[in-house]
Amino acid sequence: MKYLKPWWSEGGGLLHLTILLSLAGLHLDLDLDLYLVLPPPTLFRDELLLGDCQTNPAYAPSLFPAAGGWGRTDHLHPKGREPDPAAEPEGQLFREVRTLGVPFIPRTRVDAWLVHSVAAGDADGAHGLLGAAAASASSAGGVGTSADSGSQAAPGGGEDPRAAPSSPLEEEEAPTEPTAQVPDARGRASEDNEVLRAMGHSSQQEENEQRVSSAQKEKSLHQKNEDENKIADKPEWEAEKTTESREERHLNGTDTSFSLEDLLQLLSSQSENSLERYLYGTDTSFSLEDLLQLLSSQSKNLPETHLNGTDTSLSLEDLLQLLSSQPENSLERHLNGTDTSFSLEDLLQLLSSQSENSLEGISLGDSPLPGGINDVMNSSAHYHVNISQAISHDVNLHEAMLLCPNNTFRRDPVERTSQPREPFLPLNSHTINPEQTLPRANLTGFLPPVDHQLRNLTSQDLYDLNINMFDEINSVSLATESFDPLEVSHLFEQPDSDSGLSLNSSHNSISVIKSNSSVCEGAIGSSSDLESPSHCALEGAVGGYYPEPRKICQVDLRSDSGFHRDLAFQHVLHDHTYHLQPSAPESTSESFSWTGKSHKIRSRYLDDTDRHLSRDERRAEALHIPFSIDEIVHMPVDSFNSMLSRHYLTDLQVSLIRDIRRRGKNKVAAQNCRKRKLDIILNLEDDVCNLKAKKETLKSERAQCKRAINIMKQKLHDLYRDIFSRLRDDEGRPVNPNEYALQFSHDGSVWIIPKELVTSRHKKETQKGKRKSERRN
DNA sequence: ATCTCCTGTCATATA
DNA sequence: TCTATATGACAGGAG
Numbered sequence: 001m002k003y004l005k006p007w008w009s010e011g012g013g014l015l016h017l018t019i020l021l022s023l024a025g026l027h028l029d030l031d032l033d034l035y036l037v038l039p040p041p042t043l044f045r046d047e048l049l050l051g052d053c054q055t056n057p058a059y060a061p062s063l064f065p066a067a068g069g070w071g072r073t074d075h076l077h078p079k080g081r082e083p084d085p086a087a088e089p090e091g092q093l094f095r096e097v098r099t100l101g102v103p104f105i106p107r108t109r110v111d112a113w114l115v116h117s118v119a120a121g122d123a124d125g126a127h128g129l130l131g132a133a134a135a136s137a138s139s140a141g142g143v144g145t146s147a148d149s150g151s152q153a154a155p156g157g158g159e160d161p162r163a164a165p166s167s168p169l170e171e172e173e174a175p176t177e178p179t180a181q182v183p184d185a186r187g188r189a190s191e192d193n194e195v196l197r198a199m200g201h202s203s204q205q206e207e208n209e210q211r212v213s214s215a216q217k218e219k220s221l222h223q224k225n226e227d228e229n230k231i232a233d234k235p236e237w238e239a240e241k242t243t244e245s246r247e248e249r250h251l252n253g254t255d256t257s258f259s260l261e262d263l264l265q266l267l268s269s270q271s272e273n274s275l276e277r278y279l280y281g282t283d284t285s286f287s288l289e290d291l292l293q294l295l296s297s298q299s300k301n302l303p304e305t306h307l308n309g310t311d312t313s314l315s316l317e318d319l320l321q322l323l324s325s326q327p328e329n330s331l332e333r334h335l336n337g338t339d340t341s342f343s344l345e346d347l348l349q350l351l352s353s354q355s356e357n358s359l360e361g362i363s364l365g366d367s368p369l370p371g372g373i374n375d376v377m378n379s380s381a382h383y384h385v386n387i388s389q390a391i392s393h394d395v396n397l398h399e400a401m402l403l404c405p406n407n408t409f410r411r412d413p414v415e416r417t418s419q420p421r422e423p424f425l426p427l428n429s430h431t432i433n434p435e436q437t438l439p440r441a442n443l444t445g446f447l448p449p450v451d452h453q454l455r456n457l458t459s460q461d462l463y464d465l466n467i468n469m470f471d472e473i474n475s476v477s478l479a480t481e482s483f484d485p486l487e488v489s490h491l492f493e494q495p496d497s498d499s500g501l502s503l504n505s506s507h508n509s510i511s512v513i514k515s516n517s518s519v520c521e522g523a524i525g526s527s528s529d530l531e532s533p534s535h536c537a538l539e540g541a542v543g544g545y546y547p548e549p550r551k552i553c554q555v556d557l558r559s560d561s562g563f564h565r566d567l568a569f570q571h572v573l574h575d576h577t578y579h580l581q582p583s584a585p586e587s588t589s590e591s592f593s594w595t596g597k598s599h600k601i602r603s604r605y606l607d608d609t610d611r612h613l614s615r616d617e618r619r620a621e622a623l624h625i626p627f628s629i630d631e632i633v634h635m636p637v638d639s640f641n642s643m644l645s646r647h648y649l650t651d652l653q654v655s656l657i658r659d660i661r662r663r664g665k666n667k668v669a670a671q672n673c674r675k676r677k678l679d680i681i682l683n684l685e686d687d688v689c690n691l692k693a694k695k696e697t698l699k700s701e702r703a704q705c706k707r708a709i710n711i712m713k714q715k716l717h718d719l720y721r722d723i724f725s726r727l728r729d730d731e732g733r734p735v736n737p738n739e740y741a742l743q744f745s746h747d748g749s750v751w752i753i754p755k756e757l758v759t760s761r762h763k764k765e766t767q768k769g770k771r772k773s774e775r776r777n
Numbered sequence: 778a779t780c781t782c783c784t785g786t787c788a789t790a791t792a
Numbered sequence: 793t794c795t796a797t798a799t800g801a802c803a804g805g806a807g
Contacts, residue, residue: 614785615785615786637794637795637796663785663786663787665795665796665797666785666786666787666796666797666798667784667785667786668797669796669797669798669799670784670785670786670798670799671784671785672797672798673797673798673799673800674783674784674799676798676799677799
């Protein structure tokens with residue numbers, strides 16, 4: 001075995017990630033070159049053994065980047081080393097990684113290789129991703145040395161990446177004594193040492209040589225190449241052995257395949273863990289940090305636990321298992337709309353499908369790559385995917401339908417080719433094949449370019465898209481055996497925008513169906529073959545039954561730019577309730593091309609509902625009016641006139657249409673009027689009740705006052721009698737109360753006056769009072 | 778068969 | 793003048 005090609009492509013894979021992070025107001029630009037060289041023991045073994053890397057020399061240095069071999073190579077380069085960027089693409093990266101020692105340096109570029117080696121414990125693997133320190137100290141790091149991505153397994157390799165590059169010497173010296181907390185790591189180190197010794201290779205020595213000074217750069221490069229050759233020449237049994245040992249470590253849960261602490265430290269400053277949001281379903285997007293965190297997590301559990309959300313850690317090997325154990329194509333689930341989330345396995349599956357399709361040159365990154373990298377990238381074996389855009393996008397059905405060129409939507413082929421969905425500029429234009437860049441699991445057409453595409457979409461595109469979407473939905477619905485037109489009609493159901501009155505309350509049982517199936521209303525019909533050009537105007541035509549109204553609708557909607565288009569969408573948005581209960585189910589049936597089973601139901605329903613056709617509907621059907629009653633009645637007058645002028649209609653038809661419109665409007669008006677009248681009557685009834693109650697109250701008050709007055713009168717009369725019984729005239733005779741009356745003066749004196757005088761005086765006073773009142777008036 | 782209620786329709790007035 | 797709306801009156805169906 002020479003080299004193991006990356007699992008996602010035939011020619012090896014360089015996953016270039018560009019991250020733009022705004023952390024604490026600082027701008028951090030991360031360029032990640034992820035070398036995912038994975039060791040599936042059985043699944044990809046045959047493929048891996050026959051990679052292009054065997055024959056592509058340009059691939060080898062990048063695939064096994066550092067002199068140390070596998071693992072995080074930023075620890076392998078001493079400070080003084082200045083590798084040639086052209087010859088050593090990783091040299092520049094290491095320099096930049098060292099700058100990461102200062103956290104959050106603005107515009108810091110961090111390049112890192114995430115190498116997951118098959119030969120985790122082989123010579124090159126001694127410099128593991130996290131076990132660089134261990135590799136430098138004991139040559140026993142391996143790829144998966146640090147189980148806890150930090151201080152436990154590999155004190156040097158797992159430490160803070162911002163500190164690790166700044167102290168390479170400490171990294172060489174300190175980790176020589178494994179901590180007692182990590183016996184497994186030490187055990188693995190010993191095991192790896194044995195492997196290394198068996199291979200006759202000393203990576204520590206190599207690394208020490210590399211870290212002596214930059215003057216030995218050429219030598220290190222040479223040594224690295226030799227190491228790569230050693231790996232290539234390594235016997236297969238050794239590879240198997242190392243693989244087994246690594247698997248054991250994985251099973252023990254002490255092995256970590258990746259360490260991105262340096263990046264994760266940066267990413268961990270994010271206040272909110274987006275991965276958790278993703279895992280618990282609160283966030284369907286899967287951002288780059290999620291990916292990184294997922295990759296760098298150390299897993300003791302199986303991927304299922306990760307999928308179940310019980311464990312957020314997952315190693316890359318687990319990811320592989322996960323990928324291989326997923327029989328269902330997640331992309332299909334996405335496309336089918338059954339899954340709105342875009343998970344990591346989806347991404348990996350996408351990438352794998354890219355490799356299966358031999359897609360080349362999916363170059364999306366705008367930022368130029370380092371020169372050395374570009375050399376590698378220019379080889380046809382590498383794909384440049386701007387995952388930073390890709391992963392961070394939510395993928396919904398609309399986007400998938402819009403952007404996936406291989407979907408089943410009937411877009412114009414010419415348009416498809418003339419407007420290829422290429423959201424990314426290819427780095428190597430010659431490698432871009434428009435047909436190849438749009439595979440069935442096309443990442444380019446799947447993930448990122450939604451906004452761009454939407455911006456570039458014209459209104460006509462959107463209109464066509466809507467039409468096609470509806471057609472597609474119809475097709476999908478028809479594909480099901482248990483197709484229910486009512487359910488489909490629910491897709492377009494909208495609240496009634498009309499007067500809100502029940503226009504036909506006597507058919508409530510049918511009104512339900514009517515309101516639910518008003519997608520293509522108005523197709524009242526006879527199954528006659530009467531088809532005139534005007535019949536093609538709208539699917540909701542009153543007269544005639546059209547076998548494939550979908551096509552009619554589509555054609556007509558495209559051709560009619562006026563009211564018909566608006567009305568056609570109003571059909572989707574409105575619930576027409578004007579006397580369409582018989583037509584609505586039929587229109588639905590026409591719109592969705594009833595199946596044979598449904599035809600019986602439909603015909604039975606028509607037989608039952610044909611009797612309920614209104615007079616106008618029957619008339620319109622007889623005259624083959626190409627419009628639905630609802631259209632005729634509710635369309636604006638301008639559209640109505642233009643519609644009449646656009647279509648060739650006889651005078652009788654026009655007259656009938658106008659009568660239908662008049663009657664329909666008057667019907668609604670009458671209903672409104674009756675409703676208002678009823679409201680008025682009800683209000684008047686309420687007023688009558690209130691007034692009656694008030695009247696009764698006043699009556700009671702009046703009676704009460706009357707009773708009080710009578711009591712007062714009686715008291716006054718008694719008082720009179722009492723007074724006159726005591727009065728005597730000058731001769732001592734009692735005063736007759738019938739002849740005299742008491743008169744009270746203003747000064748309080750009381751006079752006994754004959755009633756005649758009192759009556760005349762009272763008349764005068766009343767006359768004076770009347771005069772005064774008249775004068776005042 | 779009759780009555781009541783509801784609805785559609787017509788005629789007419791009005792905005 | 794045309795259109796939409798409102799309303800009284802009438803007719804017909806349904807319970």
